[in-house]
Amino acid sequence: MEIGPFPSAVSPAAVQHLVTTQCGPLEHFRVFDSAGRPFYTVKAVPYFATMATRFLRLCATGALELRDGRASALKFRISPRLRRQDADHRWVQRAMDAQVVAAATALLGPHGFSSKLSEAMAAAAMSPDDMGQALSTAAEAGNTGEVTRLLEAGAPANWANWSGRTPLMTAAQNGRVESIQELLDRGADLEAKDANGYTALLWAAYCGRAEAVALLLDRGAYLEARSNNGYTALLWAAYSDSVETVALLLGRGADPEARSNDGYTALILAARTGKVEAIAMLLDRGADLEAKEKDGNTALLLAAWHGRAETVALLLDRGADPEAKSKDGYTALLWAARTGKVEAIAMLLDRGADLEAKDKDGYTALLLAALHGRAETMEMLLDRGADLEAKEKDGYTALLWAARHGRAEAVALLLDHGADPEAKKHDGKSALDLCSERVRDCLRVSPCYPALACKLLTRNPTIQRAPSAAFPK
Numbered sequence: 001m002e003i004g005p006f007p008s009a010v011s012p013a014a015v016q017h018l019v020t021t022q023c024g025p026l027e028h029f030r031v032f033d034s035a036g037r038p039f040y041t042v043k044a045v046p047y048f049a050t051m052a053t054r055f056l057r058l059c060a061t062g063a064l065e066l067r068d069g070r071a072s073a074l075k076f077r078i079s080p081r082l083r084r085q086d087a088d089h090r091w092v093q094r095a096m097d098a099q100v101v102a103a104a105t106a107l108l109g110p111h112g113f114s115s116k117l118s119e120a121m122a123a124a125a126m127s128p129d130d131m132g133q134a135l136s137t138a139a140e141a142g143n144t145g146e147v148t149r150l151l152e153a154g155a156p157a158n159w160a161n162w163s164g165r166t167p168l169m170t171a172a173q174n175g176r177v178e179s180i181q182e183l184l185d186r187g188a189d190l191e192a193k194d195a196n197g198y199t200a201l202l203w204a205a206y207c208g209r210a211e212a213v214a215l216l217l218d219r220g221a222y223l224e225a226r227s228n229n230g231y232t233a234l235l236w237a238a239y240s241d242s243v244e245t246v247a248l249l250l251g252r253g254a255d256p257e258a259r260s261n262d263g264y265t266a267l268i269l270a271a272r273t274g275k276v277e278a279i280a281m282l283l284d285r286g287a288d289l290e291a292k293e294k295d296g297n298t299a300l301l302l303a304a305w306h307g308r309a310e311t312v313a314l315l316l317d318r319g320a321d322p323e324a325k326s327k328d329g330y331t332a333l334l335w336a337a338r339t340g341k342v343e344a345i346a347m348l349l350d351r352g353a354d355l356e357a358k359d360k361d362g363y364t365a366l367l368l369a370a371l372h373g374r375a376e377t378m379e380m381l382l383d384r385g386a387d388l389e390a391k392e393k394d395g396y397t398a399l400l401w402a403a404r405h406g407r408a409e410a411v412a413l414l415l416d417h418g419a420d421p422e423a424k425k426h427d428g429k430s431a432l433d434l435c436s437e438r439v440r441d442c443l444r445v446s447p448c449y450p451a452l453a454c455k456l457l458t459r460n461p462t463i464q465r466a467p468s469a470a471f472p473k
Helices: 012-023 049-067 090-111 115-125 128-141 144-152 167-173 177-185 200-206 210-218 233-239 243-251 266-273 276-284 299-305 309-317 332-339 342-350 365-371 375-383 398-404 408-416 431-443 451-458
Strands: none
Touching (some): 128 177, 167 177, 167 200, 167 210, 177 210, 200 233, 200 243, 210 243, 233 243, 266 276, 309 342, 332 365, 365 375, 398 431
């Protein structure tokens, strides 16, 4: 019998004893990878307590096949992907578990996998940590029967992994309500917290598991528990777009004005994700429309930033201030212009937003659009009458920024609308100067596309073409 290395908590002697006493001697059992090599890598297996249980089951299953004469040797092919490992090995563990369990289940067939064998394996080969990991895996999958068997065999209900996550949290995260019920009935700690301060309720809310949230609250979970970053269940539900969970928590009395450590309210988070149903519910419950997070952004500002036009419309209809400013002086229009959200821009301008509002550095919507290369946004703003010659703190106009970045489409658009080609920064540099600098920088490393923008500038008869590296005499 050959069995691959197991975590140190699992004795090879115990494994051999278990398999031989349950199923008879094994002489031809191996697990192979897809290249035909025995999959006994010390690098992989010791990290996975769950794998010990899976390999035990696989060995027992294979023993039945060999004992009954239905196989002389067994090979299980495992994908090469499973040999890759990330920092904490979790996705590898899940993939390996899934394939090994599938192989074992297919082989076992009509023999079934009795609870007696499960209990014998637990007693013979599993440490409390192994059993806790197996319990967490069963809870994650919603295998309530296995949860019950493991708890009856002595698995610790409040076992926690390296991050402090318990089987109850794992069940809540995946919405496994029957497993949640079983774990609570057998003493799982409802208010236990992991390393990030999540309780089972916070995990259920974060993952949008409304049924699990309801069950945990029915069993007495603290509604206003907070994770380390100050998020309550309502804040997590708003963050994760779960309208059903938001409605449930509000119905149970969750505080709509609770704030995270960074000042986020549920309304601000819902506005960022654009869930208008959740926003309407929160406003109906008295959420503060003008609440600000740590950077001074209101719900309207973040909705505009992320281009949530429907949300922008709803917030404006409810009375949001279109000229509210963040700490950097951004209005909703400035955020939308910076990120190129033309639908939100149109909505704001139609509702009277100030086209020439400036941030603390003097940037207008048109200047931000030019700075970030938003040609479609620039065209919309120009059609609405934006000031072509507005300047920010260093004297840049929209044309100067477009030239500085060598954006030919933006340069052409601005010149067509009458931008002054002779405008200069405070240091005296013109659009052509800036564009030529960009070309020189570009020519050092690659073919130079910004040259087209400079050519557009030099075609203008009012510009004096000066010698440069880009345009020598």
